[in-house]
Every structure is written in C-alpha cells, then in structure tokens.
Amino acid sequence: MFTLFVLFIFFLLYKLMLIVPMREVNVIERLGKFRAVLQPGFHFLIPFFDRVSYKHEIREQVLDVPPQSCISKDNTQLEVDGLVYLKVMDGKLASYGIENYRLAAVNLAQTTMRSEIGKLNLSQTFSERDKLNESIVREIDKASASWGIKVLRYEIKNITPSRHVIHTLEKQMEAERSKRAEITLASAEKAAMINLSEGERQEAINVSEGQKQKRINEAKGTAQEISIVAKAKAEGMQMLSTALTVNGGHDAMNMQLKEQFISQVGKILETADVSVVPAEMAKLEGFFEGMEQVTHAVSSSSAKSNTVKGARS
Structure with missing residues (x-):
C-alpha cells in the first residue's frame, strides 16, 4: 500500500513539473482549451487539468x-x-x-x-x-x-x-562551340594578316627610307666631288695663269698641248674602226694628189707634141 502511495506521489510530481528543452516550445491546453505557450525552461502544471498538446521545433x-x-x-x-x-x-x-x-x-x-x-x-x-x-x-x-x-x-x-531536350541542348552547345572555334580561328587569321601587312608596310617604309638616305648620300657625295673637282680646277687654273705670266710660259704651254694632241691622236688611231687622219695629213695627201695630176698632164702634153713632130717630118 505504501508502495502504491509513493508511486502515486511520483506520478503527481511528474505531472506537476515540466522541463521544456532549449530547442522547442510546448503548447499547453487546460481542459481542452489553449492556455499558454511554454518557452524553454522549468514550469509547473496542474495535474489532470493541464497537458502538453503540441511540441514545436524552434530551430531552423x-x-x-x-x-x-x-x-x-x-x-x-x-x-x-x-x-x-x-x-x-x-x-x-x-x-x-x-x-x-x-x-x-x-x-x-x-x-x-x-x-x-x-x-x-x-x-x-x-x-x-x-x-x-x-x-x-x-x-x-x-x-x-x-x-x-x-x-x-x-x-x-x-x-x-527531358532526354529530348538534353539531346537538343547538347547539339546546340556543340554548334555553339564550333561557332566560337571558327570565330576564334577567323580572328587569329585576321590578326595574322594584319600583322603580315603591317610588317610588309614597315619593310617598304624601311626600304624607301634606305633608298632615300642612299640617294641623299649619293647626292651629297656627288656635290662634294663636284666641289672638290671644281676647287682643284680653279686651283689648277690659278696655278696655270701664274705659270703663264713668267718667261717661257707660253712656249711650255704650247709644247704640252702638242704632246697631248699627239698622244690623243695615237689613241684614236689604235682604237678606231675607220681611218682617221689629222687635218694636216689630209692637206698633205691633197698636195700629192695635185702633183700627180700635174705630172699626168705634163706627160700627156709631151706625148702629143712628139706625135705632131713626127707627122711633120
């Protein structure tokens, strides 16, 4: 009997005390009617009147x-x-x-x-x-x-x-990848052609600049050469005019001119394909031809006079 009494006391205490865990809330009804929502912690209930109707998880x-x-x-x-x-x-x-x-x-x-x-x-x-x-x-x-x-x-x-849509999407993605690959290849070819044309253009510019500089250098060289030659000729003429003022200058000049004339005539005779005769030689030849004509004329007159004389005798 005592044991039953002790068990009854423990049962009352169990119904009287309520511990709500931290992770939930309990909904209490008293005689079937909502009384309160008990938050986590220790609470007292009226046995046989209050009961826990719902327990809700308050965590996410x-x-x-x-x-x-x-x-x-x-x-x-x-x-x-x-x-x-x-x-x-x-x-x-x-x-x-x-x-x-x-x-x-x-x-x-x-x-x-x-x-x-x-x-x-x-x-x-x-x-x-x-x-x-x-x-x-x-x-x-x-x-x-x-x-x-x-x-x-x-x-x-x-x-x-769906499977059909997946198959269609795969084809679409494959076509898109092929399109991007072709676009990339075309862009690369375009860039290569641009680089090549730029290189050729730069090469042409460099060549033209080189030719321009070459012509400038040649012109400067020619001008310098002409200047030096002109200067040398001027100095030579100055020296020549100075030499002509001294005694015997004109004779020396005439001798030098004759030597140059003879030298140039010899060179022309050696290299020319036609007979080149100086003017004085041409006059000499004409003299001999005239003498020969005179000789022939004299011989003809003598022969005619001898013939007349024989006829008379």
Whole structure:
C-alpha cells in the first residue's frame, strides 16, 4: 500500500513539473482549451487539468521538396526539386492555424515553383536561379504568415530537362562551340594578316627610307666631288695663269698641248674602226694628189707634141 502511495506521489510530481528543452516550445491546453505557450525552461502544471498538446521545433528546419514536372515559358518540360528552410515563429498559430505546416510548406513550395518556372524560358531557369529562389520565398512567405512560421529561403537543387531536350541542348552547345572555334580561328587569321601587312608596310617604309638616305648620300657625295673637282680646277687654273705670266710660259704651254694632241691622236688611231687622219695629213695627201695630176698632164702634153713632130717630118 505504501508502495502504491509513493508511486502515486511520483506520478503527481511528474505531472506537476515540466522541463521544456532549449530547442522547442510546448503548447499547453487546460481542459481542452489553449492556455499558454511554454518557452524553454522549468514550469509547473496542474495535474489532470493541464497537458502538453503540441511540441514545436524552434530551430531552423530543412524540408525536402520532391521532384516535380514543370513546363517553362517556351514549352520545355523540366523536372525540378529543391529545399525549403523555415522556422516556427508562433507556437499557437503553428498548432491551430494549420494541421501540418511542414506538409503545407512543401506543397506550397511545389505549386509556387511550378508557377514561377512557367514565367521563365529554359535558359532563364538556369541563369536566374537566385531570382527564382527569391520569388518562391516571397510567395510562400505571404501564404505562411497565418501559420506562425517564417520561410527563410528556398534553394533549387536540380533542374533536369527531358532526354529530348538534353539531346537538343547538347547539339546546340556543340554548334555553339564550333561557332566560337571558327570565330576564334577567323580572328587569329585576321590578326595574322594584319600583322603580315603591317610588317610588309614597315619593310617598304624601311626600304624607301634606305633608298632615300642612299640617294641623299649619293647626292651629297656627288656635290662634294663636284666641289672638290671644281676647287682643284680653279686651283689648277690659278696655278696655270701664274705659270703663264713668267718667261717661257707660253712656249711650255704650247709644247704640252702638242704632246697631248699627239698622244690623243695615237689613241684614236689604235682604237678606231675607220681611218682617221689629222687635218694636216689630209692637206698633205691633197698636195700629192695635185702633183700627180700635174705630172699626168705634163706627160700627156709631151706625148702629143712628139706625135705632131713626127707627122711633120
């Protein structure tokens, strides 16, 4: 009997005292009616009148959204799944505002995701994941405000197109890679041709500059040569005029001119293909021809006189 009494006392104490863990809140009902939401810590209850109706996790919860089929704006079938991160903010609303907030959050995430993907093209679903996640969180948070929960964020895990779409995308990517390769090759050839033309242009400029400098140098050399020759001739003429003023200068000059004349005539006679005779020689030849004609004339006159004399005798 004493044992039963002790057990009854322990049972009362168990019903009287309540320790709420740090990670959750407890919803207390008294005689079936909501009384309070007990925060973490030690609490007293009225046995047989108060009871813990709901226990809610107050830490951030992660719910897996199963894959579902979606249709994008360009009529492409996609299979999308994700994760919902939420937290219980009000234990009373989470208990009495909805039957199962976890299931409701998952279903709402699926329908919202399907609606948001229907507004985007296939390429946008891959490139604008952040905007898509923000849109889904915003829409879920509006509906879940009366459930006492707060949707912190939504993350899309996988976006999987159908096999046909994947095959089409692979062909498109292959064509895009080929296009980029051809563009790169054409750009390289263009750059090579530009570099080659620039090299040829620079080479032509260098050659023309070299030829220009060469002509300038030749002109300067010729001018310098003419200047030196003219200067030498002027000095020679000066020396010659000085020499002519002394006694015997004119005779020496005439002798030198005759020597040069004889020398030049000899060179011309050696190299010329026709007979070149000086003017004095030509006059001498004419003299001899005249003498021969006179001789012939005298001989003819003598012969005629002898013939006449014989006829007379």
